Amino acid sequence: MTQRAPDPSAVQTLLEPNAVAIIGASGDPSRIGGRPVDYLKKSGFAGPIYPINPTRDTVQDLPAYASILDTPERPDLAIIALPAAAVLTALTECGQRGVGAAVIFSAGFAELGPEGAELQRQLLAIAREYGVRLLGPNCLGAMNIPRGLIATFSSSVQSGLPQAGHIGFVTQSGAFGSHCFALARERGLGLSRLVTTGNECDLDAADCLAYLAGDPDTRVIAMHLEGCRDGARMKMALDLVQASGKPVIVLKGGESDIGAAAAMSHTANLAGADAAYDALFRRYPVYRAHSIREFIDVAHAAAQSAIPRGKRLGLITVSGGVGILMADTAVKLGLDVAPMPQAAQDELHAMWSTATTRNPVDTTAQPVADPHMPADFQRVMLRDGNYDVLINFLSMLPLAPALADKLRPPLQTLRADYPDAVLMIAALCTPEARQGFEDDGYLVYEDPTAAVETASALTVLGERMAASKPWSRDTDPALATLESGRRYGEYECLQLLEAAGVPSVPARRAENAAAAAEAATELGFPVVLKIASADILHKSDAGCVELNLVDEASVRAAFDRIIANARHHHPEAALDGVLVAKMLGGGVEMAIGVQNDPTFGPMVMAGLGGVFIEILEDVTFELAPFDDAQAKAMLERLRGYSLLTGARGRSVADVDALVATLVRLSEFAAANADVLDSIDINPLMVMTAGQGLAAADAVILTRGNP
Amino acid sequence: MTQRAPDPSAVQTLLEPNAVAIIGASGDPSRIGGRPVDYLKKSGFAGPIYPINPTRDTVQDLPAYASILDTPERPDLAIIALPAAAVLTALTECGQRGVGAAVIFSAGFAELGPEGAELQRQLLAIAREYGVRLLGPNCLGAMNIPRGLIATFSSSVQSGLPQAGHIGFVTQSGAFGSHCFALARERGLGLSRLVTTGNECDLDAADCLAYLAGDPDTRVIAMHLEGCRDGARMKMALDLVQASGKPVIVLKGGESDIGAAAAMSHTANLAGADAAYDALFRRYPVYRAHSIREFIDVAHAAAQSAIPRGKRLGLITVSGGVGILMADTAVKLGLDVAPMPQAAQDELHAMWSTATTRNPVDTTAQPVADPHMPADFQRVMLRDGNYDVLINFLSMLPLAPALADKLRPPLQTLRADYPDAVLMIAALCTPEARQGFEDDGYLVYEDPTAAVETASALTVLGERMAASKPWSRDTDPALATLESGRRYGEYECLQLLEAAGVPSVPARRAENAAAAAEAATELGFPVVLKIASADILHKSDAGCVELNLVDEASVRAAFDRIIANARHHHPEAALDGVLVAKMLGGGVEMAIGVQNDPTFGPMVMAGLGGVFIEILEDVTFELAPFDDAQAKAMLERLRGYSLLTGARGRSVADVDALVATLVRLSEFAAANADVLDSIDINPLMVMTAGQGLAAADAVILTRGNP
Numbered sequence A, B: 001m002t003q004r005a006p007d008p009s010a011v012q013t014l015l016e017p018n019a020v021a022i023i024g025a026s027g028d029p030s031r032i033g034g035r036p037v038d039y040l041k042k043s044g045f046a047g048p049i050y051p052i053n054p055t056r057d058t059v060q061d062l063p064a065y066a067s068i069l070d071t072p073e074r075p076d077l078a079i080i081a082l083p084a085a086a087v088l089t090a091l092t093e094c095g096q097r098g099v100g101a102a103v104i105f106s107a108g109f110a111e112l113g114p115e116g117a118e119l120q121r122q123l124l125a126i127a128r129e130y131g132v133r134l135l136g137p138n139c140l141g142a143m144n145i146p147r148g149l150i151a152t153f154s155s156s157v158q159s160g161l162p163q164a165g166h167i168g169f170v171t172q173s174g175a176f177g178s179h180c181f182a183l184a185r186e187r188g189l190g191l192s193r194l195v196t197t198g199n200e201c202d203l204d205a206a207d208c209l210a211y212l213a214g215d216p217d218t219r220v221i222a223m224h225l226e227g228c229r230d231g232a233r234m235k236m237a238l239d240l241v242q243a244s245g246k247p248v249i250v251l252k253g254g255e256s257d258i259g260a261a262a263a264m265s266h267t268a269n270l271a272g273a274d275a276a277y278d279a280l281f282r283r284y285p286v287y288r289a290h291s292i293r294e295f296i297d298v299a300h301a302a303a304q305s306a307i308p309r310g311k312r313l314g315l316i317t318v319s320g321g322v323g324i325l326m327a328d329t330a331v332k333l334g335l336d337v338a339p340m341p342q343a344a345q346d347e348l349h350a351m352w353s354t355a356t357t358r359n360p361v362d363t364t365a366q367p368v369a370d371p372h373m374p375a376d377f378q379r380v381m382l383r384d385g386n387y388d389v390l391i392n393f394l395s396m397l398p399l400a401p402a403l404a405d406k407l408r409p410p411l412q413t414l415r416a417d418y419p420d421a422v423l424m425i426a427a428l429c430t431p432e433a434r435q436g437f438e439d440d441g442y443l444v445y446e447d448p449t450a451a452v453e454t455a456s457a458l459t460v461l462g463e464r465m466a467a468s469k470p471w472s473r474d475t476d477p478a479l480a481t482l483e484s485g486r487r488y489g490e491y492e493c494l495q496l497l498e499a500a501g502v503p504s505v506p507a508r509r510a511e512n513a514a515a516a517a518e519a520a521t522e523l524g525f526p527v528v529l530k531i532a533s534a535d536i537l538h539k540s541d542a543g544c545v546e547l548n549l550v551d552e553a554s555v556r557a558a559f560d561r562i563i564a565n566a567r568h569h570h571p572e573a574a575l576d577g578v579l580v581a582k583m584l585g586g587g588v589e590m591a592i593g594v595q596n597d598p599t600f601g602p603m604v605m606a607g608l609g610g611v612f613i614e615i616l617e618d619v620t621f622e623l624a625p626f627d628d629a630q631a632k633a634m635l636e637r638l639r640g641y642s643l644l645t646g647a648r649g650r651s652v653a654d655v656d657a658l659v660a661t662l663v664r665l666s667e668f669a670a671a672n673a674d675v676l677d678s679i680d681i682n683p684l685m686v687m688t689a690g691q692g693l694a695a696a697d698a699v700i701l702t703r704g705n706p
Helices: A008-015 A035-042 A084-097 A114-130 A155-159 A174-187 A205-214 A231-244 A257-266 A274-282 A292-304 A320-332 A342-351 A373-385 A401-417 A431-439 A448-467 A490-500 A513-523 A552-569 A628-636 A655-671 B008-015 B035-042 B084-097 B114-130 B155-159 B174-187 B205-214 B231-244 B257-266 B274-282 B292-304 B320-332 B342-351 B373-385 B401-417 B431-439 B448-467 B490-500 B513-523 B552-569 B628-636 B655-671
Strands: A020-023 A049-052 A077-080 A101-104 A133-135 A141-144 A149-152 A163-171 A190-196 A220-225 A248-252 A286-289 A313-317 A389-395 A422-427 A443-445 A507-510 A527-531 A545-549 A578-582 A588-597 A601-608 A619-623 A676-686 A693-695 A698-702 B020-023 B049-052 B077-080 B101-104 B133-135 B141-144 B149-152 B163-171 B190-196 B220-225 B248-252 B286-289 B313-317 B389-395 B422-427 B443-445 B507-510 B527-531 B545-549 B578-582 B588-597 B601-608 B619-623 B676-686 B693-695 B698-702
Touching: A008 A101, A008 A133, A008 A141, A008 A190, A008 A205, A020 A035, A020 A084, A035 A049, A035 A149, A035 A155, A077 A084, A084 A101, A084 A114, A114 A133, A155 A174, A163 A174, A163 A205, A163 A292, A174 A190, A174 A220, A174 A292, A174 B320, A174 B389, A190 A205, A205 A220, A205 A231, A220 A292, A231 A274, A248 A274, A248 A292, A257 B320, A274 A286, A274 A601, A274 A619, A286 A292, A286 A448, A292 A443, A292 A448, A292 B448, A313 A320, A313 A373, A313 A448, A320 A389, A320 A448, A320 B174, A320 B257, A342 A373, A373 A389, A373 A401, A389 A448, A389 B174, A401 A422, A401 A431, A422 A448, A431 A443, A443 A448, A448 B292, A490 A507, A490 A655, A490 A698, A507 A513, A513 A527, A513 A552, A513 A578, A527 A552, A545 A552, A552 A578, A588 A655, A601 A628, A601 A655, A619 A628, A628 A655, A655 A676, A655 A693, B008 B101, B008 B133, B008 B141, B008 B190, B008 B205, B020 B035, B020 B084, B035 B049, B035 B149, B035 B155, B077 B084, B084 B101, B084 B114, B114 B133, B155 B174, B163 B174, B163 B205, B163 B292, B174 B190, B174 B220, B174 B292, B190 B205, B205 B220, B205 B231, B220 B292, B231 B274, B248 B274, B248 B292, B274 B286, B274 B601, B274 B619, B286 B292, B286 B448, B292 B443, B292 B448, B313 B320, B313 B373, B313 B448, B320 B389, B320 B448, B342 B373, B373 B389, B373 B401, B389 B448, B401 B422, B401 B431, B422 B448, B431 B443, B443 B448, B490 B507, B490 B655, B490 B698, B507 B513, B513 B527, B513 B552, B513 B578, B527 B552, B545 B552, B552 B578, B588 B655, B601 B628, B601 B655, B619 B628, B628 B655, B655 B676, B655 B693
Parallel strands: A020 A049, A020 A077, A077 A101, A101 A133, A163 A190, A163 A220, A220 A248, A248 A286, A313 A389, A389 A422, A422 A443, B020 B049, B020 B077, B077 B101, B101 B133, B163 B190, B163 B220, B220 B248, B248 B286, B313 B389, B389 B422, B422 B443
Antiparallel strands: A141 A149, A141 A190, A507 A578, A527 A545, A527 A578, A588 A601, A588 A676, A601 A619, A676 A693, A676 A698, B141 B149, B141 B190, B507 B578, B527 B545, B527 B578, B588 B601, B588 B676, B601 B619, B676 B693, B676 B698
16 A cells, blocks of 8 residues: 655645636636636735636736747646536646646536546546646635635635635535635634645645645644545645644544435545544544534634643633533533632632632622633632633623723733633623634633533644654564465464464364364363364354363363264365364453454454443444554543443453553554455453453454455 | 422512512612613613602602602512612512512522521511512512513613513523523524522522413523422423423533532532433423523524424535535434435436435535525425425525525525425525525524534424423322331332332242241242341341352251351341342343432432443433333433343343333332432343343332431
8 A cells, every 4th residue: 555645745836836827717707717817816816817718818807818838937827617528638738838736627527427537537647647736626726815826716705705814724525615715704714725625636635734734824724524535645644744733623524324325425535434534533633523613613723722731621700600511511521620729719719709719710790890800810720720721701791892991901911921821711792802802812702612612622632732643653564464365264363363462262273072172171171162164254153162161071072063063054164173262251351353444444443342342332443553552542432441440349451461462453454454354353351450361263354355 | 298389470470560669779870779770761661660769859860769668659569779688678668568579689698608598588588478579689680571671780781682582581590691681682582581580589490480381472481590499399380381382491500520519509509410300301391401502592493483393304405515514413413314205306306417315415506506496405305305304504605695685585485385394594694694584484503513403402392392291190199108217128128119019029038047948949949048137238248148049958058157147247237037039030130219309309210230330320310200101211211222122132121011110110209209218129130021020139218217
């Protein structure tokens, strides 16, 4: 899976061109070919704009050219706004002229089916021949807002541009891009770049990410994904983002079965399993939002504010009831609503005797009479409570302009004294009061719960920014032992895994009843007998497993029954005798395994056995390879995790061994990614702490293995 | 627990008075005693306003009176805006004048501690003596918006009144009331009444609910609760609401431990367990919101729209990606995103060949060119898809006024043709477009996920409106067998429960080893032996339980050991011999029980045994008494419910017997509500379908039982 790395320089050519040609330029600014000319003229783009139109001398008062070959200067960027059939010729001319990148608005390519896909293939061949990089086809274009490069036909722009700012925005969907563009404008959000990638025949979201990682105008990246064809490229792009220290907010649909089915029909992209996306995002400074509102709120907050280093949340309100509501949501989201130290509480109490001081802190409505109080109280909370985020609920106080004006100055001083704290205000505000608080460095929300939710999202980003590491990890080439298309029997599977660092139960293969009895005595009773055959997958169903055999006589009898059953139920199967395995008891049963995701590669699964996996589907995933900390976190995400740590008088299981085993399994899976289909280790018997663990059964399937 | 019923007529006197006196009226409209005079003058209150102030002839240009005894007409309502110390005298004069109700703004009562509580007690005694009903003290007052009765000192009113409408609003918190009042005004929500109940020394939230149930101006009730002292009155009020057919939206904090602790310190109310509130609301047409935003959104939607009868949700968008996001949220919330019938899909396809037609339906951006398309498509969806709710995502299309004007007329016709459907639009709108759609009977949201969330809340209301029944159920007086303060041994507990309809395992009490062996033989082996003593609660810890005894000899030996252990560990305990019980196997272990909530009475608990209850705390609650349907729903809410219904090849458990047992237990608990503390039946062995169940151990604690 060696992949072409994402190419930020190609996106730079696209978004920072010397000059722009519009092929198919129209004199009518309401037509698709007319809009970019109109937008570029109005938005202050500094370089030359070359309308290309063979039938006119001027287009919207600019000199027009019959062909891009005629332009006075070689433009870095061409916008192609022609019917699909005319695009190939236009692109060839772009290539001849030495254009660096082309935005292709035109629909009629891969999104229409096989014929369109063939046209798209030809398009890409021309682009490759001349070294032109492509955005689209079937896309809404791109914008560099600070430079006034508005290379789109989105009608959204007709109502105005968003202000220039620090959010770099990438989406595969033109409709979604238009919507968020309009939303950003209506909400006063500042954008640095906006790119819609459409069919992604060449440049894709990963290229855009890589570019935005290095773009000095961009502080925060907001990405809407429908799907991702090349997981390795996406990882490389996220490595660059991680190194840049910028957070990413992602919106990706398809979590539900119905959503995933709709996504399949909506996009030509092959989307990997939704759980693989979650696993990917968890490894990087990425927050996954679940609604447009959250997507925009979190991106805005991350662009305007410091990212918190911890999860301690201080709440201060003018209404006790709202403090309770905020605390409820904060606890549900895993924030730490830690109480104030007693001395600090005493200090607040001395300042206002009817205040509630623990956290949530309640000033009552006293800030109406004493507008210094919110800042004074928060100063004590920051100094002694060590909170990473403070939310100050001020109800409708800032609707009164005189009061808002009195609240601001002490809050400005507080802001300056605690530059690293995330400070939020939840209140009904006049537009002026809201703008004032925002100018002072406060994040402002109407709804107090929305403030808590955004605080939680920022702390997730903070945790991931602190923990994330570049993806690339060496895997030991000696682990790449699987052969494509080969079938492995249980004994072989256990031996392969044992060699890779996954211990298995002591076992021997026996060719006859006497050898089985001898092996059992050596291993120690009780034992399990199972048919040894790569051709029989469902051994229990065929009567080919016998458990809890306590002496030599029962082992001998079981051997004969198992062989007879195997011959009866699977007369075609090649038999390798019987596997005699020591029967372990007393541990915690787990099930672990690997699925090889078509987009993101091997994904390791862990779950507790029995009802946890069968009834509750309590399993967690992590992309391979991973390290001890990630394996531990994977276990901690299990709902039944406390079963491993001695809950309710149980013994403590060997979590260290389990962590080490998951890491080894992830490395084995990564080393064999090209040929592996799946691994299923079930049960894995985890003994008490210090006693290790052992796989009691394993199935490995390779690609091309029916 | 016989309770005074809630009194709607007292609240009517308060909110629909002939005239209003303001005791402590000030000439300064910015002071607490001046504000209600100012507000009443400006808000168009039709009756006389009598300022009471012994030092002035006029107050704010109205004739003032030295005492309420001097007013020309007897006012139904007096507002008392005096320091706490002066309130008793003022109230006495109100009583002498024959005032029906008084609103007491003054703080300084029970919220301050024991001294204030004594003052509040005296206040109530005066009120009772004269038959004056009280709102407050320590409250922000009340409003009847259509009548211009603004009996509050909230500074929120200075910025304007909300429009008159159909949401009746009750809160115990003045600060919260002010906030929602301001929010309603800013958001354009229509209110009918707003009452803040403060310390609730007389009239409480239940009285207000009962009044709003009968108030013709009110279609929807919005209630913010901090706590409820008298659960029986609340049930009676909700019975009235249920009979009126009006939905209730509740916001109540304290779900989390920290929130509950803050609630305890914030309010003098004794709040019952949060789970009891959930159980209460589930029985009525009540939707519990978890944020102010949700509270307001759902109340507004319920006031403006029909309540859906089912959970079928149709989604139609101009952006496939947003359809996927909406479907994800809908599935997570349990809505039915059912596909369109194929014939209807074909019809949509014929109308626009690039549409996606399954559900979510995607028109692409074609409504820009064909503004009839959203209505035409939705007509097919309503006619053939049988959806209860439709959400139409229009992105930023309605920001273009000309397009919005073209979209509206066909949507108006559709609205008229399908009056029962809930129709929502999610889009960025100009204020005019938004108002237009709302006037046409559409619910309008900026965020598409918020539309889905509100749709889900409305379907919950719809379900509960269809299912809810008045609370009052007869309980058999013969079931009231528990005696207060008495200790019951295990054998007695099992016999009491058996008599109440909860089967228990076959068991005998034996006084000596020989009798135990004989009992075991009669019952059939294997058996369990346990000490019989009301004085020994933790029998296993004292070595007083032996399981799985398979013959007479082991029963005899176990008898001797158990008696010896009991004498050793509990020398003070009175022993009633040993209980010999048949040991059941092969069923599903459950734990069921009862907690007697201080506010809402007995609450039945059900959980699956083992890891479900120990590790996952997977238990559900229902207030007693309840019927089969409620018991069934209680089981279905268990995360591990499928363990009872044959998941993964398990046998199907006797759910019918379990349902019947839970209903019997709820009736027994309700009949003994006055003396019961708790019941704990664990394990309850539920056998396969048709085989019944049996309690294998039970503890019943009564009040006053240490």
